[in-house]
Each structure stands twice: as C-alpha cells, then as structure tokens.
Amino acid sequence: MAKGIRDKVAILGMGCSKFGERWDMNAEDLMVEAYTEALADAGIETKQIEAAWLATAIEEQHVGKSAVPLAMALRLPFIPCTRVENYCASGTEAFRGAVYAVASGAADIALALGVEKLKDTGYGGLPQRGRGTLNNMTWPNASAPGSFAQLAAAYRAKHGSAPQDLKRAMAHISVKSHDNGAKNPKAHLRNKITIDTVMNSPMIAEPLGLYDCCGVSDGSACAIVTTPEIAKSLGKNDLITVKALQLAVSNGLEAQHNSWDGSYFATTRIASKRAYEEAGIRNPREEVNLIEVHDCFSVTELVTMEDLHISGEGRAIFDVLDGFYDAAGTVPCQIDGGLKCFGHPIGASGLRMIYEMYLQMQGRAGERQRKDLPRIGLTHNLGGFPHQNVCSISIIGRHGA
Amino acid sequence: MSAGILGFGAYVPWRRLQRKAVVDAHGWFNSALKSQGKGERAMANWDEDAVTMAVEAARDALTGFDRSGVAGLRVASTTFPFLDRLNAGIVADALELSEDVSASDVAATQRAGVSALIDALRSRQKTLVVGSENRRTKAASTYELTSGDAAAALLVGEGDVVAQLLAAKSRTADFVDHYRSMDNTFDYQWEERWIRDAGYMKVAPPVIRDCLAAANVKPEEVTTFCFATTLSKVAQSVAKAAGVPEGAICDPLYANLGDSGVAHPLLLLAAALEKANPGDKILVVGFGQGADALLFEVTDRIKTHKRGLGVSGHLARRKEETLYSRFLAFNGLIEMERGMRSETDKQTALSAAWRNHNTVTRFNGGKCAKCGTVQFPKTRICVNPNCGALDTQDYHSLADAKGRVNSYTADRLTYSPDPPACYGMIQFEEGGRWMMDFTDVDEKELAVGADMRMMFRIKDIDPTRGFRRYFWKAAPMTGAVKEG
Numbered sequence: 001m002a003k004g005i006r007d008k009v010a011i012l013g014m015g016c017s018k019f020g021e022r023w024d025m026n027a028e029d030l031m032v033e034a035y036t037e038a039l040a041d042a043g044i045e046t047k048q049i050e051a052a053w054l055a056t057a058i059e060e061q062h063v064g065k066s067a068v069p070l071a072m073a074l075r076l077p078f079i080p081c082t083r084v085e086n087y088c089a090s091g092t093e094a095f096r097g098a099v100y101a102v103a104s105g106a107a108d109i110a111l112a113l114g115v116e117k118l119k120d121t122g123y124g125g126l127p128q129r130g131r132g133t134l135n136n137m138t139w140p141n142a143s144a145p146g147s148f149a150q151l152a153a154a155y156r157a158k159h160g161s162a163p164q165d166l167k168r169a170m171a172h173i174s175v176k177s178h179d180n181g182a183k184n185p186k187a188h189l190r191n192k193i194t195i196d197t198v199m200n201s202p203m204i205a206e207p208l209g210l211y212d213c214c215g216v217s218d219g220s221a222c223a224i225v226t227t228p229e230i231a232k233s234l235g236k237n238d239l240i241t242v243k244a245l246q247l248a249v250s251n252g253l254e255a256q257h258n259s260w261d262g263s264y265f266a267t268t269r270i271a272s273k274r275a276y277e278e279a280g281i282r283n284p285r286e287e288v289n290l291i292e293v294h295d296c297f298s299v300t301e302l303v304t305m306e307d308l309h310i311s312g313e314g315r316a317i318f319d320v321l322d323g324f325y326d327a328a329g330t331v332p333c334q335i336d337g338g339l340k341c342f343g344h345p346i347g348a349s350g351l352r353m354i355y356e357m358y359l360q361m362q363g364r365a366g367e368r369q370r371k372d373l374p375r376i377g378l379t380h381n382l383g384g385f386p387h388q389n390v391c392s393i394s395i396i397g398r399h400g401a
Numbered sequence: 402m403s404a405g406i407l408g409f410g411a412y413v414p415w416r417r418l419q420r421k422a423v424v425d426a427h428g429w430f431n432s433a434l435k436s437q438g439k440g441e442r443a444m445a446n447w448d449e450d451a452v453t454m455a456v457e458a459a460r461d462a463l464t465g466f467d468r469s470g471v472a473g474l475r476v477a478s479t480t481f482p483f484l485d486r487l488n489a490g491i492v493a494d495a496l497e498l499s500e501d502v503s504a505s506d507v508a509a510t511q512r513a514g515v516s517a518l519i520d521a522l523r524s525r526q527k528t529l530v531v532g533s534e535n536r537r538t539k540a541a542s543t544y545e546l547t548s549g550d551a552a553a554a555l556l557v558g559e560g561d562v563v564a565q566l567l568a569a570k571s572r573t574a575d576f577v578d579h580y581r582s583m584d585n586t587f588d589y590q591w592e593e594r595w596i597r598d599a600g601y602m603k604v605a606p607p608v609i610r611d612c613l614a615a616a617n618v619k620p621e622e623v624t625t626f627c628f629a630t631t632l633s634k635v636a637q638s639v640a641k642a643a644g645v646p647e648g649a650i651c652d653p654l655y656a657n658l659g660d661s662g663v664a665h666p667l668l669l670l671a672a673a674l675e676k677a678n679p680g681d682k683i684l685v686v687g688f689g690q691g692a693d694a695l696l697f698e699v700t701d702r703i704k705t706h707k708r709g710l711g712v713s714g715h716l717a718r719r720k721e722e723t724l725y726s727r728f729l730a731f732n733g734l735i736e737m738e739r740g741m742r743s744e745t746d747k748q749t750a751l752s753a754a755w756r757n758h759n760t761v762t763r764f765n766g767g768k769c770a771k772c773g774t775v776q777f778p779k780t781r782i783c784v785n786p787n788c789g790a791l792d793t794q795d796y797h798s799l800a801d802a803k804g805r806v807n808s809y810t811a812d813r814l815t816y817s818p819d820p821p822a823c824y825g826m827i828q829f830e831e832g833g834r835w836m837m838d839f840t841d842v843d844e845k846e847l848a849v850g851a852d853m854r855m856m857f858r859i860k861d862i863d864p865t866r867g868f869r870r871y872f873w874k875a876a877p878m879t880g881a882v883k884e885g
Binding site: 121122123125128129130133134136137138139140141142143145146147149150151153154156157203204205206251252253255256257258259261262385386387 | 740741742744745746747749750753754757760761774776777778780784785786807808809810811812813814815816817821822824825826828832833834835836837838844847849850860861870872
C-alpha cells in the first residue's frame with residue numbers, strides 16, 4: 001500500500017478573509033483578501049507560485065466556470081491552474097491538489113484557494129438549483145436542512161434516543177459554536193446564544209430549527225504549500241505539515257442498497273479510518289487534540305463525532321453534553337465557531353478549517369487560542385446529502401508529531 | 402359470449418373540502434350559496450390531475466388482473482392536462498400496459514366516459530375505460546361547491562364478467578347546457594330550469610326506454626339507476642318519466658364527493674357494483690349533448706370478485722380540509738407570493754424523459770439476475786458490494802411494492818406548493834430504496850418504519866413552458882388494500 005502524504009508537505013502560509021455578508025465585495029475581492037494574507041504569511045512573491053487550485057461549488061452564482069477567475073484575480077503568471085468542485089469538500093480538494101503537486105515534485109510551491117460568494121441570491125439559505133437532467137425527474141426538491149434532518153430520525157430510531165435528548169445535545173453544539181464564534185473577529189456570527197434560543201427557534205426541517213443550521217456566507221481562504229526543506233530554506237521554523245488527506249465518495253450503496261440505516265455517514269467512517277492510518281494515529285480520541293468538522297447542521301456534527309471514531313456509537317449525545325468537545329473540553333470541536341458561526345462559503349470552508357489548525361498550532365489564534373498548543377488536528381468536510389456524499393478528511397500537525 | 406364488465410375501481414382524492422369553508426368565504430357576495438354549505442367535496446392535491454387520478458382508478462380496477470391482456474385503453478375527461486399529447490399514453494405507460502395497446506383520449510362532453518364505455522363494450526376487446534375529472538371552477542360559483550375531483554375505471558371485455566351488458570342506446574342533440582371553448586378557462590352555464598325541462602327531461606327518458614326495450618327488460622325491473630346530475634329532483638323526475646322505480650336511484654355521492662363530471666356516471670356504476678347482488682339490473686345514463694344509456698345484469702361472479710379500495714374504500718380514506726385558501730392555491734385561483742425559491746427552472750428534457758420512461762413513468766428499477774438484488778434505478782453495474790456484476794439487471798417494477806420509511810423530514814425551507822415538503826428514504830420490502838417525495842401525508846404521521854405505498858403524481862410543473870412531469874411518490878398505507 002502507498003505510504004501516503006505524512007510529513008511530505010508543509011504549510012508555508014495561510015490566509016482567510018472575513019466571512020459574512022460581504023455586500024461590498026465580489027468573489028474576486030474576497031480571493032485577494034485571503035491571498036494577500038497568505039502571501040505575506042508565506043513571505044514569498046506571486047512569481048514563486050508554480051501551480052494553483054481553485055475551489056468553488058456554486059460557481060454559477062459568482063465567478064463562473066474554470067480556474068481563469070483565480071488566475072486573473074491574483075495575476076498568476078500563466079501557471080497551471082485548475083478549478084475543482086466536489087460539493088462542500090471542494091476547499092479540501094483544492095488543498096489536496098496543491099499538496100499532491102508538491103509531494104510529487106511537480107511543483108515546489110503550490111497554492112490552494114477556495115471562494116464562495118453566496119449572498120447574491122436574494123434570499124436566505126443556499127441557492128435553490130437543479131440537480132441534473134435525470135435527477136430532477138426523481139429526486140425530491142430537497143433542501144440541505146431537509147436532507148440532513150433525516151439523520152436525526154434514523155439516529156433516534158437506531159439508538160432509541162428520546163427526541164428531546166437529541167435535540168438538547170444538538171442545541172449544546174450550537175451554543176458552543178456561538179460561544180466560540182463570539183471570540184473570532186473573522187466569524188460571520190459573533191453573538192452568544194442560549195439553549196432556549198436553539199430549542200425555541202422556528203422549525204426549518206424537522207427537527208432542525210433555525211439555530212441548528214449554519215450560516216450561509218461569503219468568504220475565501222487560501223493555503224500556500226511547499227516541501228519541509230524549502231520551507232526551512234525560506235526561514236520557517238516549527239513547521240506545520242500535512243499528515244493525511246483522505247477522501248471517500250459514495251458509490252450508491254447508501255442511496256440504493258438496503259445495508260445502510262440512514263443514521264451515520266458511511267463515507268466519514270471509511271475516510272477517517274484511512275486518514276488515521278496514513279497519519280499513524282491509533283487512538284484518535286487520545287491523539288487528536290483539535291477538530292474542525294462539517295457542522296452544516298448541529299445533527300451533522302453530532303453524528304460525525306461517532307463516524308470519526310472519537311465518540312463511541314450511540315455515545316455522541318453524552319460526550320457533547322459532558323462538554324468533551326467544548327473549547328475548554330478534551331478535544332475542542334469548532335474552536336473558531338465552525339460552519340455554524342465562522343460561516344460556510346462552501347469552496348472556502350475546508351481551507352478555513354486548516355487555517356484554524358495552522359493558527360492554533362502556532363499559538364496565533366488570539367482570544368480563542370487553546371492554552372496547550374495542539375499537536376495534531378483533524379478537519380472534516382461532508383458535501384452532498386447523508387445518502388450520497390463526498391467526505392474529505394485532513395490531518396495536519398507539527399512536523400514530526 | 403357476450404361483453405360485460407370484468408373489473409371496476411375508483412379513485413377519490415384524500416382531501417375533502419368542507420363546503421362550509423367556501424360558503425363562509427363567499428356568502429357575503431352571493432347569498433344564494435349560503436344554503437349550499439353542507440357536506441364536503443373531493444379536492445385533488447396540488448400534485449394530482451386528470452391523468453394521475455386516472456392512473457390510480459385504473460390500478461384500483463386492475464386489482465388481481467394480469468395487465469398484459471389489456472388490448473385497449475380509453476381515458477375520458479374534459480380536463481386533460483395536455484391538448485396535444487396522448488394523455489392515455491401517460492396512463493398506459495404508468496400502468497405498464499402492453500406496447501400493443503390501442504390507447505385514446507375521449508373528451509369534450511360530460512358523457513364522454515359513458516360513450517367510451519359503450520364503444521369499448523362493442524369492440525369486444527379487453528379494454529380499460531377510465532373517466533377522470535379535475536374541473537376548474539370560478540371562485541364563488543355554484544359549481545365550485547357542487548363539483549368534486551375523482552376518477553373511475555372499468556375493465557370490460559368478454560369472459561368472466563361481473564356484469565353483462567344487456568343493451569346500450571345513444572342519441573345526440575346539440576343541447577348546450579354549458580360549454581368551455583379554447584378561449585375559456587371556465588365553463589359557461591345556462592339556466593338550470595331550462596336544462597332540466599328542455600334538456601334532461603326531453604333527452605334522457607326516451608333513450609332509457611329504447612335501451613330497456615332493446616334488452617326486453619321492464620323499467621320496474623331496474624334495481625339500480627346510476628344517473629349523475631347536481632340538479633335537485635332531476636334523477637327522480639327522469640326515473641319517473643321512464644318508469645324506473647324511485648327506490649332504484651343510487652346515491653349521487655354528493656354529500657362527500659360532489660359531481661366528478663365525466664367520471665361521475667362511471668363512479669356511480671363502480672359504487673353500484675360494489676353493493677350489487679347477482680341478478681341486479683343496473684341502468685347507467687350519461688348526459689351531455691344527448692345521452693347514452695346502458696343496462697347491465699350482475700352475474701354470480703360478483704360474489705368472488707377480487708376488489709381494490711373502490712369507491713367506498715377511497716371515501717373512507719379521507720382528510721377534512723377546512724382551509725378554502727388551500728383549495729384556491731392548488732387550483733391556481735389566487736395569485737400567491739410563492740417566494741424566490743419557487744423560481745427554479747423546471748424544464749424537462751423530452752429526450753431524456755423518453756429515454757428514462759421505464760424509470761420515471763413506470764417506476765421500474767433493476768433486479769440483478771446474478772445476486773437477486775433489487776435496486777432503483779436500473780443501472781449497468783449491480784450496487785450489491787458483493788456482486789458488482791455488469792449488465793445483469795432486468796427491469797423490476799416498484800410501483801406496487803410495499804415500502805417502509807427509513808428516514809424522513811418535513812422541510813419548510815424548500816419550495817413546495819403545499820409546505821412543509823415531506824420526503825425521505827423509502828426502503829422496499831423486496832429490496833431497493835429511493836429518496837423520494839411523500840404525498841397525502843400528515844406531518845404528525847411521519848415515523849421511521851411507517852408502511853408506505855406508491856402513487857403516481859405530478860413531480861414538477863413548468864409554468865414557463867406549460868409542461869408537467871410525473872413521478873411516483875410515497876403515501877401512507879392507511880386505507881390501502883391489505884395483501885393476501
């Protein structure tokens with residue numbers, strides 16, 4: 001089996017725009033905002049970048065097709081640029097492209113940038129759009145909350161959880177993310193809320209209320225990667241390197257075969273296992289210090305805790321309510337506010353998570369900085385629907401950790 | 402061998418609009434409506450039309466029958482969704498009738514269903530006759546209160562009939578009691594007293610007399626008289642003029658359904674057959690620019706006939722609707738703010754629709770000949786992780802499969818003409834599953850493990866191009882025919 005990516009590639013610099021309703025910004029402006037921060041952080045010039053990847057998911061809403069918008073916005077010097085789209089895993093996909101380019105020796109320095117400008121639809125929530133000629137004929141007109149809400153129904157049925165217990169744990173997740181987001185100046189939502197706020201919010205898709213849903217935001221995030229050797233030669237110490245990058249994509253088993261019960265993410269279970277193996281992690285609950293997961297909805301985060309093999313099956317409700325994932329808990333989850341409060345500009349989200357890991361590991365996370373600098377962190381994206389999706393996992397950490 | 406009725410069935414939509422709700426809304430304007438606020442009328446869901454209701458009535462009538470033997474299909478309606486596209490073609494496809502079937506639409510008069518029935522019986526071919534009506538009526542009109550949406554179906558031909566045709570007679574007169582032209586959305590009616598005196602009373606009794614004479618049956622021998630009209634006392638007057646006993650007049654199903662137009666005489670016939678005993682003589686009359694009369698004699702076969710839900714079963718499957726505004730919205734009678742999410746383009750690629758009609762219209766999945774796994778849709782490579790065989794799947798219909806809810810939600814964010822949009826993963830007992838829309842469902846009924854059945858419905862309406870596409874949806878098993 002291939003040995004994987006562990007410690008072959010280091011992060012040279014990162015940047016992230018403020019997320020939110022950026023009424024005065026085009027996607028191109030947001031790209032430049034993230035990019036200039038990353039470039040300054042890396043301490044290099046544009047001409048040193050040899051290859052680039054752009055992640056956008058709903059490009060028809062802003063930049064349109066291809067990687068040309070990236071090359072033009074950043075004035076990249078006629079280098080290879082590629083646009084990737086893989087639902088909400090798009091940002092991590094761009095990162096994977098850049099990291100693999102460096103690991104393969106095809107490029108010394110590569111860039112990954114994700115951007116999404118979602119607030120030009122005229123309404124709240126994600127843009128409503130077609131799903132393809134044939135899918136449109138048979139799929140429900142499902143919204144994202146309607147799709148993910150179904151996890152709750154199946155989870156309750158499988159584990160015999162009382163609806164109010166599950167709802168309370170979901171509420172705890174949202175309250176925790178708002179607490180964390182309040183400390184993050186780049187976050188979209190910075191207001192603190194209470195359990196009652198969540199429990200009493202208007203129903204969006206049973207049992208998900210308004211406060212069980214993440215923000216829909218404009219934003220961009222950017223990573224510049226290189227080899228550890230080049231990073232050192234550029235004067236970088238205390239390197240943050242990539243330990244694992246894994247992807248699992250549904251093949252129709254969940255959607256078409258009756259072996260899946262609807263209560264978990266088959267892809268996440270597989271991708272996380274492979275990622276731990278690639279990173280040399282045997283006991284994730286003990287060895288992973290910080291996680292950023294795809295909390296598009298509170299129930300997604302709850303279920304994902306089990307699928308990442310950190311909470312035992314059927315135990316996530318208890319870990320959540322015990323504060324295990326709180327900012328001051330054992331393994332903080334969404335210490336930056338997560339999708340819930342940092343916001344969710346789809347193409348940027350995966351890179352935003354890695355950005356937080358990168359800051360936390362270097363002690364640069366400001367008011368929300370974890371006291372003990374995390375050594376190993378995991379980020380997770382889940383794009384699509386519980387019954388057919390793309391799951392990406394990245395594990396990054398201190399070089400040699 | 403003589404021709405007759407082999408099978409019968411009906412379909413009545415789940416919702417029953419309370420007439421009082423209509424009268425409460427319009428009594429201020431038209432005080433004459435105030436006396437008509439009793440009972441309820443059948444109300445099609447937003448995702449139903451004359452085609453979908455025809456499919457459901459036909460499925461009901463075909464309970465226990467091998468469909469491959471059906472040689473003809475006649476669908477009658479004055480409210481077909483398509484003017485130039487064979488509506489019966491959609492019905493034939495959804496029913497998975499043989500490709501050799503002769504299918505046609507019969508339209509343009511309230512007696513179209515009865516006329517189609519006569520023609521089908523005379524053809525002596527095994528023919529499915531369906532009447533279906535989803536009539537649009539003006540707000541605050543009498544017809545809004547008296548009409549009802551419904552469909553009925555009769556399988557006719559030679560052989561083991563439950564009712565044998567004794568005679569049939571017709572006459573035609575361009576008597577225009579009401580009309581709807583290419584330029585009109587709604588019917589235009591003339592005075593009821595004139596319709597009664599110069600129409601029903603002049604046209605119907607002679608046809609009935611001719612029909613009874615041809616059968617050599619005396620009027621007093623008629624046990625059941627199926628006569629559809631919303632005008633009071635007309636059935637009684639016609640019966641009296643023809644010598645038919647008043648006690649033979651069947652319940653017009655006005656209290657809980659209303660007048661279902663083209664479908665109604667067939668629906669009354671189906672209802673009569675549900676209660677019939679061997680030897681009963683059932684007289685059916687259709688009225689509209691003339692009249693048709695048919696006389697049937699019920700056979701012993703009626704006692705052992707395998708039935709579907711029928712009229713009585715569908716009337717029992719019922720949800721009271723007290724919101725008149727929902728009726729207005731479903732029927733496009735009010736300009737609603739539907740929100741920007743409703744603006745999504747619903748264009749259907751006709752080429753892709755035809756290429757996938759087995760999947761979409763027939764709800765056929767695939768069954769792997771190697772491992773037996775049923776899957777939807779039918780694909781080139783088997784989904785079973787332990788199989789993965791290439792090109793081993795045969796078409797496998799899931800239209801009549803029993804499903805169970807695996808997961809569900811009630812979605813208030815997405816656009817639906819009837820929010821919340823309820824949908825979820827349906828798992829079929831025989832294998833296969835699909836994330837699909839639910840219909841005719843109360844949010845509070847939703848539960849993992851709930852039994853569901855499949856119903857043919859409108860999937861999306863494309864207002865820009867005047868098109869609608871159909872697919873199957875899951876509805877609670879409540880009231881469905883029990884297996885075995």
